[in-house]
Amino acid sequence: MIKQKQIAVLGSTGSIGTQTLDIINEYPDKFRASVLVAGSNVELLIEQAQKHCPDMAVIADERKYSALNSALKPLGIKVAAGANAVADVMELETIDTVVTASVGYSGLLPTLRAIQAGKQIALANKETLVVAGELVTRMLKESKSEIIPVDSEHSAIYQSLIGEDRSYIRSLIITASGGPFRNKSAEELVTVSVKDALSHPNWSMGAKITIDSATMLNKAFEIIEARWLFDVNPEKIKAVVHPQSIVHSMVEFVDGSVKAQLGLPDMHLPIRYALGNSKRLHTDSKGLSIADYACLEFFEPDSEKFPLIKIGHYALERGGNTACVINAANEVAVSAFLHNKIRFTQIKDIIEHTLLKISFVTNPTLDDYVETNKESRIIAEELIQSKLQLE
Ligand SMILES: NC(=O)C1=CN([C@@H]2O[C@H](COP(=O)(O)OP(=O)(O)OC[C@H]3O[C@@H](n4cnc5c(N)ncnc54)[C@H](OP(=O)(O)O)[C@@H]3O)[C@@H](O)[C@H]2O)C=CC1
Numbered sequence: 001m002i003k004q005k006q007i008a009v010l011g012s013t014g015s016i017g018t019q020t021l022d023i024i025n026e027y028p029d030k031f032r033a034s035v036l037v038a039g040s041n042v043e044l045l046i047e048q049a050q051k052h053c054p055d056m057a058v059i060a061d062e063r064k065y066s067a068l069n070s071a072l073k074p075l076g077i078k079v080a081a082g083a084n085a086v087a088d089v090m091e092l093e094t095i096d097t098v099v100t101a102s103v104g105y106s107g108l109l110p111t112l113r114a115i116q117a118g119k120q121i122a123l124a125n126k127e128t129l130v131v132a133g134e135l136v137t138r139m140l141k142e143s144k145s146e147i148i149p150v151d152s153e154h155s156a157i158y159q160s161l162i163g164e165d166r167s168y169i170r171s172l173i174i175t176a177s178g179g180p181f182r183n184k185s186a187e188e189l190v191t192v193s194v195k196d197a198l199s200h201p202n203w204s205m206g207a208k209i210t211i212d213s214a215t216m217l218n219k220a221f222e223i224i225e226a227r228w229l230f231d232v233n234p235e236k237i238k239a240v241v242h243p244q245s246i247v248h249s250m251v252e253f254v255d256g257s258v259k260a261q262l263g264l265p266d267m268h269l270p271i272r273y274a275l276g277n278s279k280r281l282h283t284d285s286k287g288l289s290i291a292d293y294a295c296l297e298f299f300e301p302d303s304e305k306f307p308l309i310k311i312g313h314y315a316l317e318r319g320g321n322t323a324c325v326i327n328a329a330n331e332v333a334v335s336a337f338l339h340n341k342i343r344f345t346q347i348k349d350i351i352e353h354t355l356l357k358i359s360f361v362t363n364p365t366l367d368d369y370v371e372t373n374k375e376s377r378i379i380a381e382e383l384i385q386s387k388l389q390l391e
């Protein structure tokens with residue numbers, strides 16, 4: 001009998017987490033959810049654990065421990081809570097693969113622990129590579145761990161590179177939908193609402209990444225992610241706006257040939273591919289009917305209107321703790337925007353202000369990243385409190 005792959009879902013209650021559980025359900029003979037980890041949604045975590053019967057369920061929010069424990073202990077499911085428990089569980093011997101589906105900086109420490117423990121990583125949490133790509137790459141070389149990308153663009157590039165010699169890459173072309181504000185003017189962007197910013201034209205995703213798509217910082221993050229995943233010179237990584245989100249990204253080779261991966265904008269596809277160890281798993285789900293897409297458009301991004309798209313190359317060029325600062329300031333700014341404390345266009349101002357205030361660290365250690373993240377958040381929060389400077 002073929003052994004089921006034992007999967008830990010870090011962030012099981014979110015958009016990627018729930019879609020990962022759909023895939024686990026789709027192939028019960030191949031996969032099993034052995035660990036479920038949530039941030040604070042204890043009700044959904046309990047429901048998921050009752051359905052999947054994992055070995056362990058962990059919640060980051062310690063206040064939810066007793067609710068989790070009283071629901072799952074009678075079922076024989078082990079329970080833990082707190083940030084340390086989230087990181088510790090990554091080392092559980094029974095886990096084969098960790099799907100990193102938690103949002104933001106919270107993904108970094110558990111992912112590093114999973115790498116140290118030699119687990120296979122299906123990486124959705126791009127912030128891990130944005131914050132500490134250099135460190136992650138170094139740790140991967142010293143471990144038997146490997147990363148398979150889940151982010152749709154990186155999955156497309158990964159698939160396009162199968163069987164190819166990477167020294168023949170001329171460029172990586174990352175597609176961007178352009179977000180909900182592609183056709184708005186710079187003036188209109190100043191007054192857009194949270195509801196508008198959360199209305200992504202093609203993808204249904206968690207709130208934070210949806211706002212990153214609207215500012216197009218998501219593409220800057222994906223450029224950084226691609227640099228570390230594929231070890232490609234940043235000058236060879238480009239973004240192109242493709243409003244239909246059907247071509248998920250492309251690789252151009254030195255002979256002028258371009259390979260791409262296409263599909264419906266549905267994250268089940270890259271999750272299925274990553275969990276299947278790059279083998280094609282049969283599905284009955286609806287596929288792409290290409291004739292429905294008579295028009296596939298591609299445009300140069302408008303970096304005047306969406307200046308944050310340029311910050312990925314800037315961060316890679318400057319190096320050190322730069323991208324860690326950008327990520328931390330952005331997380332604070334996005335949260336403030338979602339709570340109607342700042343305007344959409346002030347997300348960029350907060351990132352720039354924080355970058356100016358934080359000391360540059362050339363070769364950051366893990367402790368430096370932890371400290372940079374903490375300090376950057378304080379600076380960004382202070383700026384938001386002193387509203388005057390933002391007006
Ligand atoms: N959604 C998508 O289609 C895509 C997402 N990604 C990336 O995948 C990641 C997840 O995105 P998405 O699913 O949209 O986000 P969601 O906001 O939908 O979900 C986030 C998940 O993280 C959990 N979480 C929050 N804080 C912690 C913590 N401290 N420790 C452990 N878990 C925590 C949440 O738990 P709870 O809800 O219980 O608080 C939730 O399960 C992001 O990095 C994003 O950039 C990449 C490509 C596409």
Ligand SMILES: CC(=O)[C@@H](O)[C@H](O)COP(=O)(O)O
Pocket residue numbers: 151152153175176177178179203212213214218219267
């Ligand atoms: C689904 C996915 O991978 C997201 O990162 C998506 O790409 C976001 O859409 P944008 O292209 O608008 O950033």
Ligand SMILES: [Mn+2]
Pocket residue numbers: 151152153222
């Ligand atoms: Mn993406």
